[in-house]
Amino acid sequence: MYGNDFAPLLEQVDSAERDLRQAAGQAVENDGDLQGYFDAIVAADQKVEPRDWMPEAYRKTLIRQIAQHAHSEIIGMQPEGNWISRAPSLKRKAILLAKVQDEAGHGLYLYAAAETLGISRQELVEMLIEGRQKYSSIFNYPTLSWADVGAIGWLVDGAAIVNQVPLCRCSYGPYARAMIRICKEESFHQRQGYEILYTLSRGTPEQKAMAQDAVDRWWYPSLAMFGPPDSDSTHSEQSMTWKIKRFSNDELRQRFVDMCVQQAGVLDLRIPDPDLRWNAERGAHDYTQPDYGELMQVIKGNGPCNRQRIEHRRRAYEEGAWVRAAAAAHAAKKAVAHV
Numbered sequence: 499m500y501g502n503d504f505a506p507l508l509e510q511v512d513s514a515e516r517d518l519r520q521a522a523g524q525a526v527e528n529d530g531d532l533q534g535y536f537d538a539i540v541a542a543d544q545k546v547e548p549r550d551w552m553p554e555a556y557r558k559t560l561i562r563q564i565a566q567h568a569h570s571e572i573i574g575m576q577p578e579g580n581w582i583s584r585a586p587s588l589k590r591k592a593i594l595l596a597k598v599q600d601e602a603g604h605g606l607y608l609y610a611a612a613e614t615l616g617i618s619r620q621e622l623v624e625m626l627i628e629g630r631q632k633y634s635s636i637f638n639y640p641t642l643s644w645a646d647v648g649a650i651g652w653l654v655d656g657a658a659i660v661n662q663v664p665l666c667r668c669s670y671g672p673y674a675r676a677m678i679r680i681c682k683e684e685s686f687h688q689r690q691g692y693e694i695l696y697t698l699s700r701g702t703p704e705q706k707a708m709a710q711d712a713v714d715r716w717w718y719p720s721l722a723m724f725g726p727p728d729s730d731s732t733h734s735e736q737s738m739t740w741k742i743k744r745f746s747n748d749e750l751r752q753r754f755v756d757m758c759v760q761q762a763g764v765l766d767l768r769i770p771d772p773d774l775r776w777n778a779e780r781g782a783h784d785y786t787q788p789d790y791g792e793l794m795q796v797i798k799g800n801g802p803c804n805r806q807r808i809e810h811r812r813r814a815y816e817e818g819a820w821v822r823a824a825a826a827a828h829a830a831k832k833a834v835a836h837v
């Protein structure tokens with residue numbers, strides 16, 4: 499559609515799903531050596547499941563990454579939610595509403611995957627609102643115009659897909675399965691944003707300027723989503739050995755830039771990087787790196803909207819306490835009725 503063809507990425511998701519099903523039917527030899535069995539499962543591209551023994555550090559890394567990912571989905575509802583009541587038409591409102599609801603669903607799949615590692619959702623949410631666990635830097639930037647909803651879809655969801663498609667092959671079964679479903683839905687999100695920008699870009703000069711302004715503000719924060727450069731990434735090496743991560747932060751960032759260049763051409767919008775050019779020798783685009791000093795500041799809680807985002811989440815959590823209590827009481831009554 500309109501030149502943002504995601505077919506190759508979705509084919510990778512389908513092929514990861516096929517491999518996942520096949521993995522379920524294959525056995526890895528188990529002679530009682532727990533570490534040896536774990537290593538053999540990872541080496542054979544099989545899946546580690548919740549019932550399997552796993553190194554404590556592997557479990558901790560997964561909880562950290564899956565929780566950060568779940569929190570990102572939930573906090574990510576805020577910048578876009580800001581525009582639901584101001585969407586320019588009923589159709590746009592309905593689409594955005596569905597998209598934001600999907601993010602809530604993604605958060606739920608991911609919290610459920612994290613819970614299989616022996617931590618409760620309540621603990622995870624408390625760690626988020628107490629600032630003990632992170633969420634993606636990208637959601638600490640404000641959404642200033644309707645075109646930002648387009649730029650988030652095109653760039654932020656686009657970056658999320660590039661990062662997440664390889665996670666469909668993650669060595670931990672519940673995370674890989676959640677990612678397959680999420681990636682299929684995420685491709686629709688990317689298309690809705692792309693289509694908003696495509697429409698604005700072909701609208702009035704003011705609309706086109708609004709689209710360009712949004713792309714100018716979201717480009718570098720989107721590049722920063724992939725994390726620090728490989729030389730400063732503390733977890734990449736170990737996570738790649740465990741096949742949680744399949745590609746490094748810089749490899750995925752490069753893949754994203756190369757994908758966006760062609761799409762920006764179709765959108766007739768400019769990527770705000772005067773040094774962006776094709777490098778025939780590398781077979782990839784050279785580009786300006788995002789400001790990693792800024793990324794570290796945002797990660798530490800000093801981005802433009804960090805406080806507002808956490809405060810909003812804390813309020814929603816506290817105000818929703820009675821709903822959780824009522825649901826738990828209802829479930830307990832039903833359980834008694836079924837005894």
Ligand code: BYC
Pocket residue numbers: 562563566567568570571574575601632633634635636654655658661722723724725726730731732733734737743747797
């Ligand atoms: N923001 O060693 P590194 C989405 C932290 S959006 C905040 O490279 P790792 C969505 C990192 O946690 C995106 N923190 O770490 C889209 C680590 O800190 P700790 C959510 C960041 O884990 C639309 C430290 O920096 N996606 O889904 O190997 C709408 C060193 O980094 C960031 C995911 O979470 C950042 N940008 O690699 C709604 C995908 N970058 O824990 C929602 C899953 C780095 O040592 N996650 N840090 O204190 C991943 O793929 C990886 O965790 C990352 C980082 C590539 C993000």
